[in-house]
Amino acid sequence: MKNKSSSFAQQKYDSSNPLRRFFIKLFLKKVLVEIKKQKPANLLDIGCGEGQADKFFLQKNPGLKVTGIDTDIQALQQAKINCPGMVTKQASVYKLPFKSKSFDLVICLEVLEHLKDPQKAIEEIKRVANKAVISVPHEPFFSITSFLSGKYLKNFGKHPEHLQFWSKGKFENLLRPYFFNLKISFSFPWIIAEGRL
Numbered sequence: 001m002k003n004k005s006s007s008f009a010q011q012k013y014d015s016s017n018p019l020r021r022f023f024i025k026l027f028l029k030k031v032l033v034e035i036k037k038q039k040p041a042n043l044l045d046i047g048c049g050e051g052q053a054d055k056f057f058l059q060k061n062p063g064l065k066v067t068g069i070d071t072d073i074q075a076l077q078q079a080k081i082n083c084p085g086m087v088t089k090q091a092s093v094y095k096l097p098f099k100s101k102s103f104d105l106v107i108c109l110e111v112l113e114h115l116k117d118p119q120k121a122i123e124e125i126k127r128v129a130n131k132a133v134i135s136v137p138h139e140p141f142f143s144i145t146s147f148l149s150g151k152y153l154k155n156f157g158k159h160p161e162h163l164q165f166w167s168k169g170k171f172e173n174l175l176r177p178y179f180f181n182l183k184i185s186f187s188f189p190w191i192i193a194e195g196r197l
Contacts, residue, residue: 017149027135027187028056031109034133034194040104041065044129046093046121047111051079051086058083067103069096093121098128106132110190113137113162118174126178126197133194134175135187136166142189166191 048068069091070076076088091097106129112118143158179195
């Protein structure tokens with residue numbers, strides 16, 4: 001049963017919809033492939049929420065050193081329960097409390113769509129990391145899928161917390177100036193970007 005006070009992210013992972021769970025699992029597997037390809041000694045998860053994605057990654061790759069940041073202190077407390085070995089910090093992506101190039105890899109999954117200034121976030125990600133894996137909902141497919149599954153009907157499927165709506169072209173235009181070798185792939189209904197910063 002869903003906790004009414006749980007975040008949208010937590011509700012996504014707790015979904016009772018088998019199709020939604022299927023797509024989330026495919027998405028996490030694809031991100032894990034990218035993480036393993038990079039072979040990071042340490043990883044920063046920006047917007048880790050309750051740590052559900054990190055729990056999946058750590059189960060498949062137990063030696064991974066993960067630090068998670070989020071602005072939501074309650075979510076971070078739950079993340080510590082879900083991932084006891086993970087270091088957590090309350091922080092904003094706009095001002096990461098780490099030295100330059102502190103991490104081999106940053107993952108930033110479904111965060112940029114919530115931000116007023118995603119470019120500033122990318123600049124901070126580039127400052128603290130050598131490589132990144134970043135995902136966003138692929139529009140208009142994400143909203144259409146939400147609408148057809150009966151979610152956010154008043155907004156025609158648009159998530160009420162999303163400030164940005166990303167097509168492949170718009171997402172590439174944001175990231176290309178910061179990446180040496182940007183690669184774009186898809187895991188319906190998300191876009192995944194990875195490469196060296």
